[in-house]
Structures are given as C-alpha cells and as structure tokens.
Amino acid sequence: MNLIRMNSGASIPQIGLGVFQTKDGEETCNAVKWALEAGYRHIDTAMIYGNEASVGKGMKESGIAREEIFLTTKLWNADIRAQRAKEAFEESLKALGTDYVDLYLLHWPVDHFAEAWAALEDLHMEGKIKTIGVSNFQIHHLEELEKTQRIAPAVNQIESHPYFNNQEVIDYCLAKNIQIEAWSPLGGTGGNVLQDPELARIGAKYGKSPAQVVIRWDIQRGIIVLPKSTHQNRIIQNLDVFDFELSDEDVRAIYDLNRNRRVGPDPDHCDF
Numbered sequence: 001m002n003l004i005r006m007n008s009g010a011s012i013p014q015i016g017l018g019v020f021q022t023k024d025g026e027e028t029c030n031a032v033k034w035a036l037e038a039g040y041r042h043i044d045t046a047m048i049y050g051n052e053a054s055v056g057k058g059m060k061e062s063g064i065a066r067e068e069i070f071l072t073t074k075l076w077n078a079d080i081r082a083q084r085a086k087e088a089f090e091e092s093l094k095a096l097g098t099d100y101v102d103l104y105l106l107h108w109p110v111d112h113f114a115e116a117w118a119a120l121e122d123l124h125m126e127g128k129i130k131t132i133g134v135s136n137f138q139i140h141h142l143e144e145l146e147k148t149q150r151i152a153p154a155v156n157q158i159e160s161h162p163y164f165n166n167q168e169v170i171d172y173c174l175a176k177n178i179q180i181e182a183w184s185p186l187g188g189t190g191g192n193v194l195q196d197p198e199l200a201r202i203g204a205k206y207g208k209s210p211a212q213v214v215i216r217w218d219i220q221r222g223i224i225v226l227p228k229s230t231h232q233n234r235i236i237q238n239l240d241v242f243d244f245e246l247s248d249e250d251v252r253a254i255y256d257l258n259r260n261r262r263v264g265p266d267p268d269h270c271d272f
C-alpha cells in the first residue's frame with residue numbers, strides 16, 4: 001500500500017475505505033472487516049454517519065492491532081457551531097472504542113471553524129489526535145484559517161471525481177503541503193460517473209474496471225482516495241490498483257471528463 005507523508009510527520013495509506021451512508025450495524029461492521037481482511041489499513045468515518053460504533057466493532061473483530069489501522073473521524077457542524085469540539089471528540093472516541101484517532105477533521109467550514117480548529121490543535125498537542133485536518137474547505141476558508149492557526153491543516157478532504165475534479169483546490173493545497181483526500185471518488189451513490197464509456201474504454205486496455213481506472217487516476221495524481229462499497233467483491237477490487245499504470249494520455253483523458261458538476265453540497269452554502 002502506498003503511503004503519503006503528512007505535515008504532522010505521520011503517514012497515511014493512500015486508499016481508505018469510506019463508510020458514508022453505510023448502515024450502522026452488520027453492514028458497516030462487515031464492510032470494515034472485509035476491507036481489513038483485503039489489506040486496507042485506513043478507515044474513514046464521521047460522527048454524523050452514525051456508524052462509529054460499528055466501525056470500532058469491525059476493527060476489533062478483524063483481529064488487526066489498533067496501531068496498524070489508520071482511523072479518521074470528523075467533528076460535526078452542530079458541534080463546531082456550539083463550540084463543543086472537545087466534548088464531541090470524547091464522544092467519538094467512546095463510540096469508536098479507542099483512545100486516540102489518527103486523523104480528526106473539521107467536517108465543514110461552518111461558523112466558528114477557527115475556534116474549533118484551536119480546540120483540535122490543543123487535542124493534537126495533548127497527543128489524543130495524531131494528525132488534524134479539515135474537510136470541504138475552499139481556498140478562501142484556508143486563507144481565513146491561516147490568519148489564526150498555530151498548526152496548518154495536514155489534509156483537506158473534498159469532493160473530487162472525474163465529473164468534478166476540483167483541481168484548483170487540489171493544486172492550491174498540494175503547493176502548501178496540505179494533502180488531499182477525495183470523497184465520492186467514484187461519483188457518489190446513485191451517480192453516473194462509472195457508466196461513462198470513456199472509463200470503460202480506458203479500463204479495457206488494462207483489464208481493469210471503470211472504478212479501478214478512477215482510483216488509479218487518483219493514485220497517480222498524488223491524492224488520497226476513499227472509495228466506499230458495501231460489497232465484498234468491490235471492496236477487494238478497489239484496492240487492486242497497484243499492478244498497472246495509466247499512460248499520460250489516459251490520465252489527461254480522465255481530466256477531460258470534468259463537467260464542474262458537484263454531487264454533494266457546495267461548501268460555500270453550508271446551511272446544514
């Protein structure tokens with residue numbers, strides 16, 4: 001598994017299992033266990049997904065040591081607005097059944113994000129969070145945070161897939177040594193990115209599926225990718241992307257699919 005080194009000094013596996021909308025209980029627990037069994041060592045959840053307890057259970061039942069797994073969760077908007085970052089963080093730890101997380105993110109750039117960031121900096125300095133970062137931050141949010149931050153975010157987790165590659169934010173962050181994590185990398189649940197004939201055409205050349213082509217594109221553009229699936233065969237397939245390399249021409253062809261169309265909310269209008 002490729003690792004990316006972050007500004008905290010820690011390394012993050014370049015592919016992680018996403019569990020947004022994966023149902024609490026058996027569905028999440030199985031997805032986590034299948035992923036760890038397949039060789040994933042990186043799980044990405046959030047308090048608002050409502051499945052932290054099942055993520056923790058899956059990790060325990062996998063038999064894999066806690067310190068071998070890179071675990072991310074996120075501080076929800078209501079807790080940012082209510083300035084209860086430290087309490088919410090403890091609640092997440094309890095639900096996950098662990099005493100630290102590898103990465104803790106501000107989920108969206110809502111009011112009071114700078115104060116919440118200061119709380120995350122404190123928790124990081126106390127050793128309870130190995131690395132801190134943000135999610136869904138636009139360039140202007142990062143510029144605003146920069147005015148008061150003591151520690152720069154190590155990552156920015158954003159929507160990015162072939163129909164919305166979000167490259168401007170990616171280029172800005174990578175130039176500042178802020179690593180990028182892509183959410184909905186396959187175009188999201190119910191999306192139609194994977195049906196694009198261009199991805200099938202490219203995949204056929206390498207004997208790979210459209211999903212594998214997209215994940216490989218993310219690996220080659222140097223970002224962290226968080227595909228989600230509740231099916232064991234797809235979870236296995238999505239990690240099987242290290243035995244081929246897309247040509248420069250194919251990488252460019254995938255960039256050309258961009259339509260600047262989000263599948264998720266616009267971070268400049270976070271009224272949730």
Ligand code: A2P
Nearest residue numbers: 184185186187188189211227228229230231234
């Ligand atoms: P499913 O859980 O039914 O497998 P993402 O949010 O990561 O962009 O993923 C979007 C959807 O793509 C997921 O809901 C998932 O549905 C589906 N998916 C994940 N991996 C694959 C794959 N290898 N082939 C086809 N569909 C996939």
